[in-house]
Amino acid sequence: MKTVKDYIRTIVDFPHEGILFRDVTTLFADARGFRMAIDQMLHPYAGQPIDKVVGLEARGFILGGAIAHQLSVGFVPIRKKGKLPGRTISQDYQLEYGEAVVEIHEDAIEAGEKILLVDDLLATGGTAEAGIRLIERLGGEIISCSFIVDLPDLGGHARLENMGMDVHALCAFEGL
Numbered sequence: 001m002k003t004v005k006d007y008i009r010t011i012v013d014f015p016h017e018g019i020l021f022r023d024v025t026t027l028f029a030d031a032r033g034f035r036m037a038i039d040q041m042l043h044p045y046a047g048q049p050i051d052k053v054v055g056l057e058a059r060g061f062i063l064g065g066a067i068a069h070q071l072s073v074g075f076v077p078i079r080k081k082g083k084l085p086g087r088t089i090s091q092d093y094q095l096e097y098g099e100a101v102v103e104i105h106e107d108a109i110e111a112g113e114k115i116l117l118v119d120d121l122l123a124t125g126g127t128a129e130a131g132i133r134l135i136e137r138l139g140g141e142i143i144s145c146s147f148i149v150d151l152p153d154l155g156g157h158a159r160l161e162n163m164g165m166d167v168h169a170l171c172a173f174e175g176l
Helices: 025-029 031-045 059-071 126-137 156-162
Strands: 009-012 020-023 052-056 074-080 088-095 098-105 114-122 141-150 167-172
Touching (some): 025 031, 031 141, 059 114, 074 126, 088 126, 098 126, 126 156
Antiparallel strands (some): 088 098
């Protein structure tokens, strides 16, 4: 029987030499694999009150939309700077080779709403931390952060837990 991890392809030397890229598009392309991932991402939250699912750009949109649909709650995107049409708040964060900025609509979350943050992969945790900061600035209460893949050697899981976040991942890939 296949696991979620079995559906994820590894591409060597992408986007740079020495990187093992964990490609979840092969998981998304397989109906059984995709369904398995969504079901497993939902499982820890059965019976918990969740008001909205927030997805990080871009693969977090695919997951977040499916999870929000299953939970019958709203979906909110966190996007790269300049991609949202309404009034936004922004948060900068560090990348391996520079900085980036993500944004959320300023009216996307109401104070006290319970939020599930989702993305495909947790590496250093920089993007997730920026998303958490945006949600918290709007008054949202993050119940958990959920990912398909964790790359524990890059420290993101520990980083988010040190922020007081509950973190779930369906599988982990050791090494870089």
